[in-house]
Amino acid sequence: MNELFPIYVKLAQIQTLLVGAGPVGLEKLQAMLTNSPNANIHLVAERIDEEVRAFVRGKDTIRTSERAFADTDIEGIDLIVLATNNPTLNAHIRKLATKNNVLLNVADKPDLCDFYLGSVVRKGNLKIGISTNGKSPTIAKRLKEFLHELLPDEIDETLDLMSQLRDEMKGDMKEKIQALNKHTKTILETKRYDSPN
Ligand SMILES: C[C@@]1(CC(=O)O)c2cc3[nH]c(cc4nc(cc5[nH]c(cc(n2)[C@H]1CCC(=O)O)[C@@](C)(CC(=O)O)[C@@H]5CCC(=O)O)C(CC(=O)O)=C4CCC(=O)O)c(CCC(=O)O)c3CC(=O)O
Numbered sequence: 001m002n003e004l005f006p007i008y009v010k011l012a013q014i015q016t017l018l019v020g021a022g023p024v025g026l027e028k029l030q031a032m033l034t035n036s037p038n039a040n041i042h043l044v045a046e047r048i049d050e051e052v053r054a055f056v057r058g059k060d061t062i063r064t065s066e067r068a069f070a071d072t073d074i075e076g077i078d079l080i081v082l083a084t085n086n087p088t089l090n091a092h093i094r095k096l097a098t099k100n101n102v103l104l105n106v107a108d109k110p111d112l113c114d115f116y117l118g119s120v121v122r123k124g125n126l127k128i129g130i131s132t133n134g135k136s137p138t139i140a141k142r143l144k145e146f147l148h149e150l151l152p153d154e155i156d157e158t159l160d161l162m163s164q165l166r167d168e169m170k171g172d173m174k175e176k177i178q179a180l181n182k183h184t185k186t187i188l189e190t191k192r193y194d195s196p197n
């Protein structure tokens with residue numbers, strides 16, 4: 001059983017610390033920024049790869065510090081992602097995070113994580129997070145590709161129309177929920193999202 005609780009976090013209104021700026025650090029940075037382009041991230045690494053440097057150039061919500069991690073780096077931080085090649089440092093930051101109630105992800109080290117990154121299907125306003133409970137990130141990636149193909153681009157128009165409808169609707173909550181359920185039931189009956197054959 002997968003006991004992970006999925007949430008969608010507003011990275012633009014919290015402070016994230018990323019330690020490590022090699023290929024794995026770049027992957028984590030890209031994962032965060034493609035989803036949340038205004039994420040506030042402090043990137044600390046003894047050595048920042050040129051690719052990372054190029055990626056963060058011009059992004060003013062990203063701050064970089066090319067130096068060793070210091071314990072004071074976690075002050076004011078809500079979320080930490082580690083992408084270092086340094087197990088001793090990872091273990092040290094794991095302890096600091098627990099002591100300071102900061103949630104931690106250590107890339108590719110499930111035992112050290114409070115949360116995992118998921119694979120993400122994105123179609124306009126729709127976002128589907130996928131977790132395999134750490135069993136197979138590759139299957140998560142394949143499922144993302146499969147669902148992306150399967151979902152029509154019009155799904156975003158449907159979401160916009162539904163959003164307008166719920167803004168326009170009057171009445172009490174119970175009536176509103178009943179009407180929205182009725183309306184969407186017909187949408188799905190007339191506009192099936194599976195393939196015709
Ligand atoms: C537990 C978790 C913790 C975490 O890192 O957050 C974790 C752990 C590990 N990953 C490993 C390897 C790979 N990870 C990927 C890819 C992704 N990994 C991601 C998440 C997670 N990876 C979390 C669980 C997610 C879940 O529940 O499914 C994704 C979804 C999100 C992201 O990282 O952004 C992203 C896909 C993004 C996308 O494209 O959609 C690939 C494939 C590739 O890169 O093509 C490989 C190589 C192939 C393979 O091994 O499958 C290893 C072995 C390392 C080693 O052997 O040394 C471990 C450690 C272990 O399993 O013990």
Ligand SMILES: NC(=O)C1=CN([C@@H]2O[C@H](COP(=O)(O)OP(=O)(O)OC[C@H]3O[C@@H](n4cnc5c(N)ncnc54)[C@H](O)[C@@H]3O)[C@@H](O)[C@H]2O)C=CC1
Nearest residue numbers: 020021022023024025045046047068069083084085086108
């Ligand atoms: N590259 C890959 O495809 C994969 C890598 N991994 C693992 O993920 C980890 C990271 O991988 P890479 O990005 O390739 O490593 P890397 O060696 O390119 O980058 C490590 C980063 O951590 C930083 N760092 C180390 N000690 C530090 C300290 N005390 N303070 C601040 N920064 C510090 C380095 O300066 C560097 O920026 C490694 O443990 C690796 O074994 C796992 C699976 C695949």
